[in-house]
Amino acid sequence: MISLPLFLLAGFGTWLFWRSQIQAGVLIAALVCGYALATSPLANAIDGIGTGIGAAISNANNSTASSK
Numbered sequence: 001m002i003s004l005p006l007f008l009l010a011g012f013g014t015w016l017f018w019r020s021q022i023q024a025g026v027l028i029a030a031l032v033c034g035y036a037l038a039t040s041p042l043a044n045a046i047d048g049i050g051t052g053i054g055a056a057i058s059n060a061n062n063s064t065a066s067s068k
Contacts, residue, residue: 007036 010033017025037043 003036003040004042007033007040010036 010029013029014026014033017023017029037046
């Protein structure tokens, strides 16, 4: 369960390094933030949201194509 606090800390670090214009810090903090988010309990929910958005776009394209 350490991944969510790590995500928040790395997200704050990304913002802080971005504001300070420290490019190497932004890269490292963003990688840590992405890793923490990918290994968090929210990863499956995020995947589900992406799948749902993809399905909605696909259905919208299919209904637009069939109405022409």
